[in-house]
Amino acid sequence: MQRSVSDHSKTARMVREQYLTTTDESGALSPVSEYIYMIGIYGWRKRCLYLFVLLLLIILVVNLALTIWILRVMWFNTEGMxxxxxxxxxxxxxxxxxxxxxxxxxxxDSREDSALLVQSSENVTLNARNADGDVTGSVSVGPSQAEGFGQHFNISSNHDENLFYADANGAVVGKGKLRVTGPEGAFFEHSVRTPMVKAVLNKELKLESPTRSLSMDAPKGVHVKALAGNADVMAHFDIQLHSTAGLLILDAEGVRLPTLPVGKARTSGDSQGMYNTYEVCVCPSGKLFISRAGVSSTCSEQQDC
Known part of the structure; x- marks a missing residue:
């Protein structure tokens, strides 16, 4: 009996806790819970959420302003930048x-009406690479020198004419003429092979070796020609004109040897030259000297040979 009374009271309490009657504006009764549970974020969590949303809004405004600024500064348009x-x-x-x-x-490429200018405060380097990324050709222009690297170097004209070509075997001037306009000419440390050496019009041609010898060799002869002047050959020691299989021809209106030495006679007497003229004597060694002329040749009477 006691148990049933307690169960009844407990059931009544649960009903009282769960349902209360209230009267709305229409006068109808509606159940209302005795305990009200609040749903949402409150306290410091709410303040942190609002602060985070405000921070995102500020970042969005700053990014939008920077994007507009970059577009204005870089001049972006529909055709480019x-x-x-x-x-x-x-x-x-x-x-x-x-x-x-x-x-x-x-x-x-540059514009049709202007030149292409590439400049740098240090140097300008152009590199060409193969499929593996290795440098196969390079041109570097620095403040004090210009360097080129490659298997060969070629300069051509607008009409595809080869003007200059250089590789490991040598250099070739394609136009057939190399003109040196410097006041001191050109300096060659080693031999030079060319079919012709010619001076500029109204200028003299000078081949000089200040400290060594000067040699000109040709399989079919060396031709020295001066159309409007003299051809002078000067040396500190000897001048040798050598022909391996031929003659040495001096073809001119007059051949002068003004400083030939006078031969010394073996004996003295009036027979050693009766005339005030001289004859040119040639020794077997090729030496030339002059001897006072007589009735017959006096070269054999000289002791210079």
Missing amino acids: GYLQVNADGLRLEGESDFLFPVYAQEI
Whole structure:
């Protein structure tokens, strides 16, 4: 009996806790819970959430402002970026531009009415690479020198004429004429092979070796020709004109040897030259000297040979 009473009271308490009757505006009764549970974020969590949302909003505004600023500064448009235009053939850049890092391009052309100028405070280097990335050719222009690296070097004209070619075997001037306009001429440390050496019009031609000998060799002869002047050959020691299989011909209106020595006679007497003229004597060794002429030749009477 006691147990049933307690169960009844417990059931009544549960009903009282779960349902209360209230009267709404229409006068109808509606059940209302005795305990009200609040759903949401409150306290410090709410303040942190609002602060995070505010921070995201500030970052969004700053990013939007920076994007607009970059678009205005870089001059972005539908055709490209400022003076840089993008078309089907590549990129077109107007005006002067500075590149802080290497530039990779297949071809660089200037405008039709202007030249292409590439300058740097240090040096300008152009490299060509193969499929493996190795440098196969390079041209470097620095403040004090210009260097080139490659298997060969070729300069051609607009009509595809080879003007200059150089490789490991030598250098070739394609036009057939090399003109040196310097006041001191050209200096060659080793031998020079050429079919002709000619001076500029109204200028003299001078071949000189200040400290060594000067040799001119040709399988079919050496031709020295001066059309409007003299051909002078000067040496500190000996001058040798040598022909291996031929003659030495001095073809001129007059051949003068003004400083030939006078031969010394073996004996003295009036027979050693009765006339005030001289004859040229040639020794078997090739030495030339003069002897006072007589009735007959006096060369054999000299002791210079």
